[in-house]
Amino acid sequence: MRRCLVVDDSRVIRKVARRILEDMRFEIEEAGDGLEALQACRRQMPDAILLDWTMPVMSGIDFLKQLRKEPGGDKPTVVFCTTENDVERIAEALKAGADEYMMKPFDGDILHSKFAEAGLI
């Protein structure tokens, strides 16, 4: 079973994403900020990361930039999931190594569609 790390400071979002992704047959790990996510990745690189932008301690974009420098950090497919919806922000995320980008609010259909775009299903 493939593993997905859900990174968001909102417990509600993590719970919603977990429910949808488990239906898509992903094993889920959760992190509440970028630093927790980085520590989780250093323990074991997931196959996919669903990543919020604005979080305490370490933001999603800073986490992503650091992740891509880590050994094996080029492997996980990263899908941003954020309220940031400016074209400049999206371009910045792609430049930092994001594979897909999802704007909140989202539903199961959108999450499914974005994971399909990213080649995860």
Add this chain to the structure above:
Amino acid sequence: MLTEAEFVLIAREVKARTGALITREMSASAAVRLQPLARREGYASVSEMIASARIKPDGALWNAIADNLAQSETRFFRDRAQFEQLRAKLLPEALARRGHERARIWCAGCSTGQEAYSVAMILEDMRNEGLNPAAEILASDLSERLLDKARSGLYTQFEVQRGLPIRKLIAHFEKAGDLWRISDRLRAAVKFERHNLLHHPGQLGQFDIVLLAHVLISFDQPTRLAVLERVLDVLAPEGVVLLGAGETLPEGCEGLTLENGVVRRTGAARAAA
């Protein structure tokens, strides 16, 4: 909820105008979808609007009811495999056959335009790759309401996130308040026109590729066959019709093959076309 008499009446009038089937399972959702129209038209309820439609002689209210019940479910790059085939094989083949002439593509039953704009994006990508695909896209629907939205090129954040890869979104769209607007270039690449698939499309000209995905499903079997036969009348001899994933040919079809959602004439049928 519609009464049985109201449901029968609506089903009959919508089928006569658009060919679309309204089934009993759709009765409750039809009542909900008609509420905004009833309010706009100044009726206290959907039932009152239907009663009025029965006695109005010009049929305009029935047309509006049919329009509001028109199938609008669509998305960008719906049935991804179909669009991959279009890019890799069907478009290059059509362009090669046409030579210096423009290949013609028809999105029949285009709803709010996502499918037509997806084709336009593919052509734009081909241009960016240094190719010069000479092609024109005509998109048609019966519903002026849906066509108006398609022409506007404006989509909600939900709509642009269904089927549209993020790189295509930022390459071809710009933010317009809470909405996303497709580029003027792509908007100009698609011509939208009202057409009722119950009528012969002869005035639209001949086409090399017709996208007819998830359209026939709205009709009963005899209407599906009749619509497909009319579409075939305007298909170039070597042309193809694309159906949606999982769709089958209507009963009674002859001289056609269906493979991976692509309908082609058989050799003998091509010779006769």
